[in-house]
Amino acid sequence: MTIRAPRISPPSVVSPPASADQGNDVLKWQFWPRAVGMGSLVGRRFVQVNYLTPQQQRNAADKGWGKSYLAFDFRREYLVIKSKLSLPDRLLPAALRPIDAELSFDDIASQGISIDETGNRHSDSRSPDGYLQEVIVTVGIRRPPKFYTEFEESDKLPSMNGKRQSNKPYRRRATAMDFATGVTTERDAGPIKAIPEGPCAYPTFWNTWRWVFHLTTADIGRLKSCQHKLRMIAEEDPQVKLLAKGAPRWDIRKLDAEAYHHMYGMPDLTGVPFAIRTLIEGLVAHGILRPGDTAVLWEELKRNAVADTFKCRILESLYNEERIRDVKKIVPAKARFLRRTPPEGLDHLVSIRTVLITPTRVVMGPPQQEPSNSVTRRYQDKLDGILRVQFTDEEDRLFVQDYTKQCDLARPDVGVMARVRRALQHGILIGGELFLPVASSASQQKDHAIWFINNRIIDGVALREWMGSVEETIVAKHSARMGLPFSSTRIVDLDIEIGTPLPDIERNGHCFTDGCSVAGEEVMKRAAKALNARGLNTNPSAIQFRLGGAKGVLSVWPDMAKPNEVRLRKSLIKFESSLVDLNVVRLAKYQVAFLNRQFIMIMCANGIPEQLMIDTFQESIEEIHGLKTRVMAQEMTKADIALINTCSDFPLNALIKAGFHQNPFIRDLCDIIECRALQDLKWRARVKLDAGVFLIGIADESGTLQEGEIFCQYQENDETPAVTVEGPVIVCRAPALHPGDVRKAVAVDRPELRHLKNVIVFSTQGARDLPNMLGGGDLDGDDFTVIWDQRFVQTLTEYEPMDYTAPPPVRINRVSQGHLNENFVQYILNDILGQVDNTHLALSDIYSPFHERCLQLSQIHSVAGQAAILPPFLKPKVWPDFMDKDGMKLTYESQKILGKLFRMVTPDPHFKPCDVKELGYPVDPRISELPIYDTLLERLKPIKKAYEHSLSWDMRRYRVLEPEIPSGVAIKNKRRKRARDQNLNEPLRDAYNIHVKHTRDEAMKAVQDITFRTRLTPEQVVARHCYALTYEKKYVEAWEEEQRRGFLEEEGGDVEYMRPRPMVSFAWVFWQELVQIVQIDLL
Structure with missing residues (x-):
């Protein structure tokens, strides 16, 4: 039975007492x-x-x-x-x-x-x-x-x-x-x-x-x-x-005026090639190079490098310096060890120049490997004409305060938003070329990023014609449509057939198939291949896709679509386009369910016992805590193995199984995983539920599910059987702010749906579709959580869902680039959904999710695609301690469920990497007793230096420590503000894979003319020597001394900030070979 949400009166004490130090x-x-x-x-x-x-x-x-x-x-x-x-x-x-x-x-x-x-x-x-x-x-x-x-x-x-x-x-x-x-x-x-x-x-x-x-x-x-x-x-x-x-x-x-002009005046870079010029400008913008030194730098580059690609390699290496003291020394020193050509990237990545525009600077770095999209693939030979521009603060994302909006309303020609307008209206000059804005995808807009092009290289009119005909007259929707081709995707190698369109299933003003349609089996398999899927995921039941002007989810229905066929619906087609290349965003795959702070707050308010949450939380803490200790003692549990597999793609379990459990690097990786999992518990209340899944949603094309029913068949991997969930369940979707956003359903088994795995199939019957009741969700790529633990299901009281019907939008006759530019500015000015989420969570703790202020915030949050306004009176003056305000706000000790869970994880988890020096250079005798060839060591040293140099740049760029890059796990770090922790996993993984591929290729080239008298393969010989350079005291100390002398010669920057010494991951570029060495009998 659905119950209308009650109105809760505010407590007698409106704001809890603040415990923070109020001294100034x-x-x-x-x-x-x-x-x-x-x-x-x-x-x-x-x-x-x-x-x-x-x-x-x-x-x-x-x-x-x-x-x-x-x-x-x-x-x-x-x-x-x-x-x-x-x-x-x-x-x-x-x-x-x-x-x-x-x-x-x-x-x-x-x-x-x-x-x-x-x-x-x-x-x-x-x-x-x-x-x-x-x-x-x-x-x-x-x-x-x-x-x-x-x-x-x-x-x-x-x-x-x-x-x-x-x-x-x-x-x-x-x-x-x-x-x-x-x-x-x-x-x-x-x-x-x-x-x-x-x-x-x-x-x-x-x-x-x-x-x-x-x-x-x-x-x-x-x-x-x-x-x-x-x-x-x-x-x-x-x-x-x-x-x-x-x-x-x-x-x-x-400095007098003349000396200042010589040292800091505008340098003359006329005639310098674009790729080189942009790198020099970036060094100046970062404060690494003084403008007065650019002429000397250019002469040194010409003296030490013939090819422009090698000049670029030298310049890219300089981004690891804090300050360049002596150009004449550092350029020759860099040239001596750097490879002449840049490393090859991964197939799905392209080199893109990213520009950060802050209130006072324009900051550029070397081109970065980023996931490709339809536009970058179309113009892959003209990437010098494309920039990804992001508007940020000096060290953080651009946060808009109330006074920012007020000032901008009174004087739109001054201040930070005026600087954004300046870039959009007049463009930016990079490398002597003018770049102007084009479009921004939805996810990029959330990061305040937008794509710029050089119209001299890429014809903007031709680009727009190629993308398709966007006739939308709602400016925000027009902007979103224009951004579709800029979404990160991978192209599917298949000549697809566009089949007869399917009608949307609509009733009572609700669309039950919003964003979802069907495709054939071969389409699914080829999409999986494009994403390099393995095992169970090579034959997915659904994919999230982009196809010309269409986007959404395609699910496999053999009876409705031929193997190579895609059938679309009106709700998927955002604009007309002649492009027929299928681009895949992601696959439907198994994911375990996790609770979060919003779910927990709503569930407990809706009747689920707090003690059940506390017990579940305590079980998770006990399951995670001590991971590193158990690994070192060779006492791993099944939960430990599962946690490692869930958190990281690095072959950590294989290395532990091979007996490397005492290695400093392996200990660091285990420590990072344990630390991050505990941080997620403490700061996000991210609690794993074994009796639950987190899967992409699709529509029931068969029409066999009745209103209130779902179908959910999940399979964890190839070695486990498929399981069909049956019985009462909870279904929810993030974000969940309204008490009615957490709902009950009945999971049933239907023979017509058994070909579908690792998706949640929603009924197309009834008065209103269930996804819409869950925070206004749809089926164009939303994920949903299903929980069948009856301790949760039976105690939950279900309340009336919120009406998520959007108010009628404003239309104009014709959308111009000027409209799109100002829409981007207004998006930044009104980008307050995160503030609304946080305010709702705080007020839910002070009052209850049923309080009128919280319900008002739910309504504000639901106004998608339009300017949201957060009234000042709704903002709390004090914040619960679990909201991690870094001392910026007054806080109090929350006595509600989230406060209790927060304080169960103590102390605050931190990670400190191992120091091989302090540990006494521990080595594995199974490897260290093998012979060493000095000649090979000397050949591998430049390769190690190049590897660690690249890794150091990533450490600076992402503000991470060395072990975070191979693990792909970014621990919570308040020093890293611009990028969200959870969004770093894929960039870190891609960066590391590039380093590994390049390093392995170079190492094998270094030994191709050497013959070794050993039973080891050439790869194993290289692995043994990489291990020596990484861990064995004699060679590590010699290596460190060489680096110190090289640093003094180069007169570079801040070594301590660049990287901890010595670094410990180089050996594991050849992890397979190290495992082979310890597992074979060499005597």
């Missing part, structure tokens, strides 16, 4: 400078670009606050910088009146904070000591801080709740044009250039800040307390080493 760190740890200098630290020389004299007086408006200060905000882990300069405001650009910036501790270079008591004393009668001591604080940074400026027309901003919240002027984020004096605003400044000019370049080249303080003894005591707190942060997270060792002194070079 910025006021407590604030220091007033005598002078501040900004510039660049390269080696032992500080090149001072700007030297400013700030006002030191107390700010009259705020007791205890200075007009200029450097403050340590330990609660938020930020440096707060304020400098009210002595110059009149009329002579200063907006971003410098005053300097108002925040620098995340994450963005400080390794050992980047130096605090130097110079010993100089200055007489001062106001000091209790009669004098002040001089202290110089220097901070080296990896990325610019977030700059702010006063909003030009704050009087136009709407009031909040009828009154202004503060008598301070509103501020907004500063952008590049705010550093320039003049009347040109950000939006109207023309194309964005890769290398900024004049004062706009300050944020890029101010990679070091230097403050001079005159402090009392008491102030020095406070500063020493700050040093102690910074050391404590490093102890808690060894990756964050902020304090420099000792008190290094630097030479200071002050």
Whole structure:
């Protein structure tokens, strides 16, 4: 029986008491400078670009606050910088009146904070000591801080709740044009250039800040307390080493206007080939290379490399440096060990240039291997004409606050959104070429990314004609249609036959086949082959696909479609296109069911006992905890083996079975899997349910299922039988915000459906389709969770589902590129679904999912494809402790189910990689006792260096540790903000597979002319030597010494940040051969 959701009155205490420290760190740890200098630290020389004299007086408006200060905000882990300069405001650009910036501790270079008591004393009668001591604080940074400026027309901003919240002027984020004096605003400044000019370049080249303080003894005591707190942060997270060792002194070079122009002026790159030029521009944009060194770099490249491809290889290798100190030394050193041609990629990947546009910079790196799409495959010989552009903050995704929207409404020509408009309207200049926007797929739009093309290389009109005729007059839908060909897919090698269309099954305004149709058996098999499927997955029951202007899911029905046939429905066809290539996104395959925080909150509110959740959670903790210990003791359980197989594609179980369970790298991989699984339990309440599955949904084409029935037949692998679920079940879909989003159904067996495995078949009978009741879902690729554990099913009370009918959208006569550009801007401005989810979860904890505020949030979340608005009054002032707010909000200790589960996982899981030095270089005698050939070692060293160099770049790019790349498991890391952890699995796996393929090919080429007197195969001989270079003390220490000497010769960057030493994964490029060695009798 369906029950209408009750209305719950708010509790007498509206907000739980906050337990967070409400003290103001910025006021407590604030220091007033005598002078501040900004510039660049390269080696032992500080090149001072700007030297400013700030006002030191107390700010009259705020007791205890200075007009200029450097403050340590330990609660938020930020440096707060304020400098009210002595110059009149009329002579200063907006971003410098005053300097108002925040620098995340994450963005400080390794050992980047130096605090130097110079010993100089200055007489001062106001000091209790009669004098002040001089202290110089220097901070080296990896990325610019977030700059702010006063909003030009704050009087136009709407009031909040009828009154202004503060008598301070509103501020907004500063952008590049705010550093320039003049009347040109950000939006109207023309194309964005890769290398900024004049004062706009300050944020890029101010990679070091230097403050001079005159402090009392008491102030020095406070500063020493700050040093102690910074050391404590490093102890808690060894990756964050902020304090420099000792008190290094630097030479200071002050630049006059002429010297500044020579060193930081716009370089002349005329005549430099596009691929090379973009890499040079990227080095400058990252702050690795000074513009004044580009001419020398170009000459050194021509001297050390003939082919352009090798020049590019050298330039790509330079992205691992923090700063380039001496171009003339580092280029020849890199050229000596790098391979002349780039490694071959995987078949489904293409090299794409990605550009990040931040409020103050344009950041590029080397072309990256990314999954291909229809457009990149069509123009695979013109990839220089395609860019993937992403709009981000300096170290994070672009978060839009209320004041951002208000400022943009009043002044759309200034601020961060104006910078987005500037790029979309005027384009960006990369490598001397102008790129303009085309389209963005739905998933890319969520990442605030969009594709740009160079119309000189790719004709934009011809591209649009090739894609198809998009006639949609709803701008958001038109944008989504245009983005379809840019979705990551793999092409299916099959000449398909487009069969007779099928009608959609519709009733009462609901479509029961929305996004789903049928195809033949051969289509399924070829799609699986395109995705390199193995075993059971070579014959899937359904695929998610793209075909010209159509998208959705195709399920296999032999009686309805011929082997090579695809039959579409109207609900799948988004626009007309002549393209007939079938592109597959993914296959239907078995996945175990997991609960999440939303499911748990709704289920417990709907009657499922909290104790059942606690018991299930405790079972999961016990199952996961101690994985590494059990592996090392050779006491693995079936659950351990299953966990490893579920989490990682790396052959970890095979290596453990072969006896490598004590190896440092194997221990690290086990530790990572255990850590990530426990982190998922703690921070996501991701609890595995054995009596449940998570599968893609399809429609019952046979019409045999009655209303409220589903069919679910699952098969885990080739070695287990297929199982048909029967009886009462729970069905749900993420996200689930409304109490009616978790529903009951009856799983039945039907002979007509037994050919379908690892899918959930929904009935096409009744008044309303079940997927629509589950958070407004459909069948164009949605996954659903089915649970048949009767402890859950029997205790769940089912409530009336929400009405997910969307309001009528606004249409226009004809959609132009201008409309699409502004739609992209508005998407970013209104990208608040994540905020709605979090607010709903917090208010559900404070009140209940049935509370009117939570129901209102469910309604806001359901307005798909239109601008959602989150009213300020709905936002909680305090947050439950399980929501991981990193100290940014006040929190309280939740007493509801999610708070109880959160605190069951203690302490917070962390991963620390093994150090082979500390472990005493442990080796496996089954391998280490085999002979070594010095000649082969020397041949393999350049290959090892190239492998570790590539791995180091991935570590920097994704902010991961070495073992995370082979495992494909990214542990929760608050330092990694721009990319979601769960989205890193595939990029890490692809990157590692490329490194392995390249390294194996190069290693075998190195030994092809050598004959060994041994029973080992050449591959096994190479594996044995790779093992020596990775683990055996004699060879590792010699290798490390060679690297140290090479680093001194190159005068490169921050070695500690680039990678831990020594690295431990090289040997496992030949894992099969190592297993073979220990499993054969060689005597």
